[in-house]
Amino acid sequence: MSASILDGKATALRLREQFRDQVAALAARGQRPGLAVVLVGENPASTVYVRNKVAACEAAGIYSENIVLSADTEPARIIERIEALNRDPRIHGILVQLPLPPHIDEATVLAAVAAHKDVDGFHTENVGALALGNPRFIPCTPRGVMALLASAGIALCGREAVIVGRSNIVGRPMARLLLAADATITVCHSRTRDLSFHTRRAEILVVAIGRPAMITADMVKPGAVVIDVGINRRADGSLCGDVDFASVREVASWITPVPGGVGPMTIAMLLANTIEAAQQAANQTERFLAA
Numbered sequence: 001m002s003a004s005i006l007d008g009k010a011t012a013l014r015l016r017e018q019f020r021d022q023v024a025a026l027a028a029r030g031q032r033p034g035l036a037v038v039l040v041g042e043n044p045a046s047t048v049y050v051r052n053k054v055a056a057c058e059a060a061g062i063y064s065e066n067i068v069l070s071a072d073t074e075p076a077r078i079i080e081r082i083e084a085l086n087r088d089p090r091i092h093g094i095l096v097q098l099p100l101p102p103h104i105d106e107a108t109v110l111a112a113v114a115a116h117k118d119v120d121g122f123h124t125e126n127v128g129a130l131a132l133g134n135p136r137f138i139p140c141t142p143r144g145v146m147a148l149l150a151s152a153g154i155a156l157c158g159r160e161a162v163i164v165g166r167s168n169i170v171g172r173p174m175a176r177l178l179l180a181a182d183a184t185i186t187v188c189h190s191r192t193r194d195l196s197f198h199t200r201r202a203e204i205l206v207v208a209i210g211r212p213a214m215i216t217a218d219m220v221k222p223g224a225v226v227i228d229v230g231i232n233r234r235a236d237g238s239l240c241g242d243v244d245f246a247s248v249r250e251v252a253s254w255i256t257p258v259p260g261g262v263g264p265m266t267i268a269m270l271l272a273n274t275i276e277a278a279q280q281a282a283n284q285t286e287r288f289l290a291a
């Protein structure tokens with residue numbers, strides 16, 4: 001059996017069509033959604049991701065600002081720029097591209113983003129809201145995975161879900177979302193003793209570890225749904241995921257390709273979160289004017 005492809009590129013394009021209409025409706029209410037993307041340093045992968053995010057905003061009619069700071073920028077200067085964006089009424093969402101250069105404390109910088117503009121869902125307040133089951137902004141990659149599963153009608157209730165990776169960006173919020181969808185969750189990480197034991201039990205397997213083609217067919221339960229969050233560059237410059245696509249597609253029932261799987265969904269969900277932030281601002285303004 002060869003798995004069906006979970007086509008993130010096509011699903012994201014469909015969503016982005018709908019976003020254009022939502023953006024136009026908000027612009028008509030005087031709140032054209034706006035996103036600021038802050039990039040510190042010249043990490044080549046981050047530079048490409050940021051370029052793609054800004055281009056997707058423009059295509060949807062979202063106002064965007066791309067703030068590029070040199071790698072040696074003092075943390076206090078980065079925080080000043082973020083605070084100015086917090087006050088800027090054209091900006092509804094602020095994203096600080098990670099990773100930051102090693103001398104900068106990520107937690108301190110992320111805490112400077114106003115929680116109501118935190119479209120990445122990384123602020124303590126938003127992480128807490130998600131943990132309590134009442135989310136405001138859901139981190140873009142796990143939200144994209146959930147949307148992709150929903151687009152294919154894949155049931156989650158009562159199923160065994162195994163997540164490989166425990167990052168704040170993917171693994172942890174992914175676990176919370178799958179738990180909220182009534183799946184049974186296992187989170188594996190670098191200290192997990194027998195990784196294959198866990199992955200072979202998974203009906204839904206989400207892999208976010210950053211190791212090229214690490215998950216091979218023998219580690220996958222026949223019929224599993226396999227979601228590959230990894231984006232790695234091979235020596236020849238081509239991209240591959242954390243899953244060995246060629247072998248795993250022969251045992252899985254559904255699989256995401258890399259590229260064209262989770263990546264485009266992450267960008268689509270960033271647009272969704274930015275539009276939602278602008279909707280919240282528009283509602284607040286209208287309530288204020290009506291009072």
Ligand code: GUN
Pocket residue numbers: 095096097098099120140141169266
């Ligand atoms: N680096 C890798 N993924 C992400 C993401 O979703 N948001 C931000 N801000 N940085 C990232």
